[in-house]
Amino acid sequence: MQMKAQIDYVDIIDQTVLEIQRRLDDPPGFRELAERAFLSPYHFHRIFGAMVGESPAEMIRRLRLERAAIQIKATDESITSIAFDAGYATHEAFTKAFQAEFEMSPSAFRTSDRNCMGKLAPSRVHYTESGSFTRFHLIERRELEMNLSVVEFPSKRLAVIHHKGPYQDIGAAFQRLAQTAGPMGLFAKPDAMGVAVYFDDPESVPPADLHSVAGVVVSESEAIGDLTEEHLEGGKFLRAEYTGPYSGLGQAWSTLYGKDIPSGGYQMRDGACFEVYLNDCSNTPAEELRTDIYVPIQ
Numbered sequence: 001m002q003m004k005a006q007i008d009y010v011d012i013i014d015q016t017v018l019e020i021q022r023r024l025d026d027p028p029g030f031r032e033l034a035e036r037a038f039l040s041p042y043h044f045h046r047i048f049g050a051m052v053g054e055s056p057a058e059m060i061r062r063l064r065l066e067r068a069a070i071q072i073k074a075t076d077e078s079i080t081s082i083a084f085d086a087g088y089a090t091h092e093a094f095t096k097a098f099q100a101e102f103e104m105s106p107s108a109f110r111t112s113d114r115n116c117m118g119k120l121a122p123s124r125v126h127y128t129e130s131g132s133f134t135r136f137h138l139i140e141r142r143e144l145e146m147n148l149s150v151v152e153f154p155s156k157r158l159a160v161i162h163h164k165g166p167y168q169d170i171g172a173a174f175q176r177l178a179q180t181a182g183p184m185g186l187f188a189k190p191d192a193m194g195v196a197v198y199f200d201d202p203e204s205v206p207p208a209d210l211h212s213v214a215g216v217v218v219s220e221s222e223a224i225g226d227l228t229e230e231h232l233e234g235g236k237f238l239r240a241e242y243t244g245p246y247s248g249l250g251q252a253w254s255t256l257y258g259k260d261i262p263s264g265g266y267q268m269r270d271g272a273c274f275e276v277y278l279n280d281c282s283n284t285p286a287e288e289l290r291t292d293i294y295v296p297i298q
């Protein structure tokens with residue numbers, strides 16, 4: 001039964017890739033793709049990225065550039081006209097994007113012997129000279145083995161520092177949290193846990209505007225001074241137990257969304273994902289740090 005669920009997830013992503021290919025000149029919006037997949041935008045972004053290796057927007061941009069490369073080689077059409085066909089408003093913007101993909105300018109590419117395929121995509125989906133596309137493959141990665149369990153997580157009161165910006169920069173908020181909550185003894189309480197909560201969808205919200213919090217679990221009666229109070233909504237969650245340095249959490253999330261959730265057939269629901277840090281990083285070797293990752297499921 002679990003294998004059938006895995007096939008369903010693969011089919012969902014495969015159909016999404018086909019839809020992007022069919023509508024390359026008028027691509028569906030991200031939220032439309034999420035609705036077609038019967039997933040929230042937040043979870044669709046993570047599932048697609050983990051199974052394909054790039055976002056829908058990145059795939060569209062790359063395939064258009066590969067098509068543009070073929071047009072540059074095979075036709076006498078002006079670079080500016082090809083740039084407009086690829087969705088770029090200016091010659092300069094197209095040249096910058098093209099050079100990033102092919103490591104040379106469009107004009108230099110036209111007279112070179114460079115092939116028209118861009119950088120190898122993790123999914124191996126490319127635009128071909130015949131106007132078709134190569135077949136989609138699930139990306140290959142070195143995956144982590146994590147213990148998984150379905151749990152009921154109770155609602156928690158948090159004392160937090162808000163972070164606005166790329167999620168990977170939340171460490172600065174934790175440093176500020178430690179400077180305030182540490183002297184108050186909040187981390188020394190019996191039920192204290194460090195928690196990071198991620199609220200926004202990274203595909204639809206610019207990195208600079210992403211909202212997350214660095215927090216510590218506190219009792220309902222605990223004084224929290226100048227820290228902000230937030231409540232972490234409880235419910236049913238898939239919990240993945242990760243052991244290792246915090247720098248490996250990105251790979252842990254990718255494994256969870258790229259392998260564990262599809263193979264387990266878990267149905268995700270709306271709600272924030274979060275991490276719970278189970279030991280003290282100041283006196284624990286990096287390879288022994290324990291982090292529980294929580295994803296809301298039905």
